[in-house]
Amino acid sequence: MNKIKCECGHINPEGTVLCEACGKPVEGNQHIDGNDDKKLLNMRYDGSARRSQTYQKSIVDKIWSFFSSVKVGVWLIVLALIASIFGTIFPQEQFIPQDAVSRDPAIFYEDRYGILGLMYYQLGFHHMYSSFWFITLLALIGISLVICSLDRFVPLYRALRNQRAKKHKKFLSRQRLYSESTNIHDNDIDKLVASLKNSRYKITEENGYILAEKGRFSRWGPYVNHIGLIIILLAGILRTTPIMFSEEYMWVREGEQRVIPGTNNQYYIENQEFILETHDQEDERFQGGSLEEEIATNFQTDVIIYEAENPDVVGAEPELEPILEYSIQMNNPAKFDKYTLYQQGYQLNEFKNMSFYIHDADDEAGESLGTFTIDLTNPESVYETDSGFRVELTNYYPDYVMTEEGTPVSETDFPRNPAFVVTVYPPDSDEGEVSFLGIGMNIDATGENQYKVAIDDVEFRDVSGITVSSDRTLPFFFVGAMIFMIGVIQGMYWQHRRVWINKQKDNSLLVAAHTNKNWHGIKRDIEKAVEGTNVTMVKDQQELDE
Amino acid sequence: MGLYSTSSSALLIAFILYLVATFFFGGAIRQDKKERHQKTKAGTIGLVITIIGFISQIVYFITRWIYTGHAPVSNLFEFTTFLGMSMILAFIIIYSYYKTAFLGVFALPLATIIIAYASMFSTDAAPLVASLQSYWLPIHVSTVALGQGILFISFVAGLMYLIRQIDQTKLTLRNTMLELVIYGIFLFIGFIAVTTIFNAVSYQATFEVERNGQQIMAEYHLPPIAEPQDSTLLSENVMTPWFAAPDWMHGDEAGRKLNTVIWSFFAGTIIYGITMLISRKRIGKRLQPLLQGVKPDMLDEIMYRSVAIGFPVFTLGGLIFAAIWAQIAWGRFWGWDPKEVWALITWFFYAAFLHLRLSRGWHGEKSGWLAVVGFAIIMFNLIVVNLVLASLHSYA
Numbered sequence: 001m002n003k004i005k006c007e008c009g010h011i012n013p014e015g016t017v018l019c020e021a022c023g024k025p026v027e028g029n030q031h032i033d034g035n036d037d038k039k040l041l042n043m044r045y046d047g048s049a050r051r052s053q054t055y056q057k058s059i060v061d062k063i064w065s066f067f068s069s070v071k072v073g074v075w076l077i078v079l080a081l082i083a084s085i086f087g088t089i090f091p092q093e094q095f096i097p098q099d100a101v102s103r104d105p106a107i108f109y110e111d112r113y114g115i116l117g118l119m120y121y122q123l124g125f126h127h128m129y130s131s132f133w134f135i136t137l138l139a140l141i142g143i144s145l146v147i148c149s150l151d152r153f154v155p156l157y158r159a160l161r162n163q164r165a166k167k168h169k170k171f172l173s174r175q176r177l178y179s180e181s182t183n184i185h186d187n188d189i190d191k192l193v194a195s196l197k198n199s200r201y202k203i204t205e206e207n208g209y210i211l212a213e214k215g216r217f218s219r220w221g222p223y224v225n226h227i228g229l230i231i232i233l234l235a236g237i238l239r240t241t242p243i244m245f246s247e248e249y250m251w252v253r254e255g256e257q258r259v260i261p262g263t264n265n266q267y268y269i270e271n272q273e274f275i276l277e278t279h280d281q282e283d284e285r286f287q288g289g290s291l292e293e294e295i296a297t298n299f300q301t302d303v304i305i306y307e308a309e310n311p312d313v314v315g316a317e318p319e320l321e322p323i324l325e326y327s328i329q330m331n332n333p334a335k336f337d338k339y340t341l342y343q344q345g346y347q348l349n350e351f352k353n354m355s356f357y358i359h360d361a362d363d364e365a366g367e368s369l370g371t372f373t374i375d376l377t378n379p380e381s382v383y384e385t386d387s388g389f390r391v392e393l394t395n396y397y398p399d400y401v402m403t404e405e406g407t408p409v410s411e412t413d414f415p416r417n418p419a420f421v422v423t424v425y426p427p428d429s430d431e432g433e434v435s436f437l438g439i440g441m442n443i444d445a446t447g448e449n450q451y452k453v454a455i456d457d458v459e460f461r462d463v464s465g466i467t468v469s470s471d472r473t474l475p476f477f478f479v480g481a482m483i484f485m486i487g488v489i490q491g492m493y494w495q496h497r498r499v500w501i502n503k504q505k506d507n508s509l510l511v512a513a514h515t516n517k518n519w520h521g522i523k524r525d526i527e528k529a530v531e532g533t534n535v536t537m538v539k540d541q542q543e544l545d546e
Numbered sequence: 547m548g549l550y551s552t553s554s555s556a557l558l559i560a561f562i563l564y565l566v567a568t569f570f571f572g573g574a575i576r577q578d579k580k581e582r583h584q585k586t587k588a589g590t591i592g593l594v595i596t597i598i599g600f601i602s603q604i605v606y607f608i609t610r611w612i613y614t615g616h617a618p619v620s621n622l623f624e625f626t627t628f629l630g631m632s633m634i635l636a637f638i639i640i641y642s643y644y645k646t647a648f649l650g651v652f653a654l655p656l657a658t659i660i661i662a663y664a665s666m667f668s669t670d671a672a673p674l675v676a677s678l679q680s681y682w683l684p685i686h687v688s689t690v691a692l693g694q695g696i697l698f699i700s701f702v703a704g705l706m707y708l709i710r711q712i713d714q715t716k717l718t719l720r721n722t723m724l725e726l727v728i729y730g731i732f733l734f735i736g737f738i739a740v741t742t743i744f745n746a747v748s749y750q751a752t753f754e755v756e757r758n759g760q761q762i763m764a765e766y767h768l769p770p771i772a773e774p775q776d777s778t779l780l781s782e783n784v785m786t787p788w789f790a791a792p793d794w795m796h797g798d799e800a801g802r803k804l805n806t807v808i809w810s811f812f813a814g815t816i817i818y819g820i821t822m823l824i825s826r827k828r829i830g831k832r833l834q835p836l837l838q839g840v841k842p843d844m845l846d847e848i849m850y851r852s853v854a855i856g857f858p859v860f861t862l863g864g865l866i867f868a869a870i871w872a873q874i875a876w877g878r879f880w881g882w883d884p885k886e887v888w889a890l891i892t893w894f895f896y897a898a899f900l901h902l903r904l905s906r907g908w909h910g911e912k913s914g915w916l917a918v919v920g921f922a923i924i925m926f927n928l929i930v931v932n933l934v935l936a937s938l939h940s941y942a
């Protein structure tokens with residue numbers, strides 16, 4: 001490497017723009033930071049030598065320069081921004097409304113949004129945020145973050161560590177805030193320094209040359225926040241692995257006890273009760289005209305969680321030990337082991353069981369000749385009444401509908417609209433009579449049945465939809481987010497301010513100052529410091545053109 | 547007086563005080579032309595009045611909280627009012643540091659427009675739906691609003707910078723764009739004006755609409771220019787609609803919303819036109835001389851500073867607190883819901899703003915445009931995403 005020795009004696013790495021020690025512009029390198037024909041020096045990285053600006057020959061150099069360029073970084077951010085916008089034009093796949101003609105994206109988008117919808121679907125915008133190229137974009141931002149941070153952090157750190165209080169005149173006079181004063185008494189300088197000290201500047205003095213500096217740590221803010229972002233992106237990658245993240249959805253009926261999916265049969269849940277509360281319509285506070293509907297104020301499932309003692313013994317009935325009794329509500333999930341249970345959905349008044357009685361078809365009064373009860377989630381194939389009737393459950397449609405062709409089918413497996421085909425065998429008879437039963441219907445297939453089956457009673461229960469999630473990446477996201485916040489606050493709420501006070505051999509006093517942001521603040525500090533002294537207030541050499 | 551009416555009066559008082567304070571700040575820039583960045587008496591009075599107004603708005607906030615039993619940030623009226631309040635707070639903070647009365651002349655009326663805009667939505671108290679019942683609601687919402695309030699100051703400073711700096715001697719693309727931004731503000735005023743007028747006369751037109759075989763009612767409070775699709779007008783003696791909302795607009799409310807937008811354009815354009823007639827110049831050109839006394843450097847710095855301060859606050863409230871709450875409520879800290887995505891877009895945008903400023907030297911005018919666009923994104927998220935794009939967070 002071709003080190004550069006400055007006239008002050010300091011040895012700088014190749015590519016240095018301003019000497020790390022005295023700040024003297026290094027001849028031949030001024031184009032790097034665009035200082036050539038500018039009055040003021042570019043102070044972004046204190047003129048330190050950055051790899052990306054110095055070596056641009058090999059392919060590695062080129063890739064390095066590419067990713068460390070903020071211009072490229074901004075482009076990547078803008079592309080991600082634009083892609084995000086496109087993703088919100090129409091709903092994403094997972095938000096296709098329940099009442100849509102079809103929840104199949106191939107049909108939905110064209111049906112609802114016409115040709116534009118079709119294009120949206122064909123371009124894959126309906127799953128924008130999980131698309132390959134969106135994720136690639138985020139990955140590129142990640143790479144860019146790592147490289148640009150390394151490219152700048154190390155040289156900036158060097159430059160700030162090696163800086164001296166004595167600066168070259170060319171450096172001072174080309175700072176944005178600068179003044180020259182003559183005939184300054186040492187008392188005035190002391191006053192100036194004391195006042196800066198008062199404003200919590202750290203003073204370094206070397207042979208009468210003075211540097212007052214504060215808030216240097218804020219320079220590391222961007223690097224800290226970029227580390228936070230990198231951790232977040234890494235956590236996002238981790239989350240795609242099943243060990244770190246899993247999620248299941250289950251329906252649990254009131255009174256039901258079942259294994260919790262995704263827990264390797266280790267845990268069981270019992271739904272004791274599902275509660276849906278709506279607001280009190282009589283409440284005087286909420287009598288404004290616009291409130292017509294009921295507002296659901298609480299969704300709650302009271303559950304007991306059990307741990308199985310011997311989950312691995314195949315075939316054995318597990319011994320269940322209750323470990324947690326909890327009321328899961330929205331905004332109040334249940335937690336145990338590494339699992340969290342969220343209240344997610346519900347289904348009110350699902351049929352639990354139906355009881356029937358048999359009577360003589362000709363008997364107007366319908367006197368019961370025998371009763372039986374069908375458990376709708378666990379129907380049996382044959383029921384026998386005390387009076388000796390045998391009822392065969394020939395067909396069961398939990399969620400009955402009639403198709404256009406006239407055949408009965410079940411839309412779902414949930415008993416929402418149960419219907420049955422039963423065959424009734426009177427006592428001591430092998431001749432069965434077929435009936436078709438459902439809510440509000442009782443069809444005699446042949447029209448010659450001697451016995452009729454009628455609904456006696458129906459019991460309902462609610463079903464609760466619960467998400468079971470196990471997410472071990474949360475701490476990573478949290479730590480990443482905290483580091484990001486610390487970094488931005490560090491970089492934004494503090495500023496790195498430096499004031500150089502250099503008395504020259506000819507007894508003139510040069511004062512120059514630089515801050516990375518908030519020039520108003522540093523000007524106020526200096527204004528306060530020069531008050532009551534003969535030192536000339538620094539002049540802002542770069543006011544925006546009037 | 548009941549809590550509810552105390553609360554409403556307190557808000558009204560705050561509203562009036564902000565307008566009064568604007569005049570004092572206006573007086574401050576006339577008062578002495580040389581020392582414009584120093585404290586002036588009128589400026590101090592303006593600040594005091596603003597602070598009293600702010601306190602009155604806090605009274606509104608607290609009394610409404612006690613009355614409804616939950617933090618009043620749960621519907622469009624409450625949230626937007628709160629946003630207006632944080633804009634005022636942000637103004638008070640930035641003003642105490644920079645002491646430019648000019649800022650008050652622009653920031654206060656704009657924040658007041660936001661508060662007036664909020665009051666156009668239903669102000670009725672309503673119970674809190676289950677998904678919002680969490681102490682994260684006030685934490686998340688107040689931080690987001692504060693962040694947006696601070697970013698609002700950057701918009702104000704940016705707008706002032708553009709008005710001051712853009713050449714107005716002849717019509718150019720730049721001053722036309724600027725005029726469009728100003729016209730956009732007039733659309734808000736138009737919306738507020740028509741809504742207030744027709745509310746005052748209790749205007750109502752009812753439609754019966756057929757949706758999926760069901761009959762539902764659609765209530766209009768503005769004369770129907772656009773009627774809902776497949777509807778019959780039930781009310782008598784109201785305006786006959788000119789046309790029906792096109793069928794690619796979905797939702798039961800599409801017709802009414804479209805109608806409101808048409809009216810806002812209509813009224814906003816008329817008010818803008820009248821203002822033009824009176825001033826006999828582009829509004830930007832008319833305002834330009836007013837700003838001669840402020841240094842562009844100062845505006846540039848305020849604009850940048852408020853992004854620097856607002857960006858972390860917005861990130862904390864709009865992304866981090868939002869994610870924590872979503873995790874607790876739904877078991878997923880991020881779901882790509884449109885509202886979330888637009889918060890992310892806002893965040894990306896301001897991140898780009900900061901990087902451009904750092905390395906490409908996008909100061910002054912370019913920064914000014916970015917500040918304006920950034921705030922437009924925030925308003926888009928407040929208005930279009932809430933009212934048009936279906937979202938979990940939809941208020942309406």
Ligand code: HEM
Nearest residue numbers: 067068069070073077141144145148222488491897900904
């Ligand atoms: C969404 C992603 C990003 C966010 C939120 C972000 C955030 C920030 C913030 C807040 C700052 C401090 C700005 C200031 O002090 O005014 C900063 C500085 C910086 N960022 Fe990023 N950044 C992101 C991506 C990137 C990328 C992809 C690059 C790659 C080129 C990059 C390069 C830089 C550089 C070079 C600095 C200046 C460092 C310094 O002042 O020494 N950033 N970033």
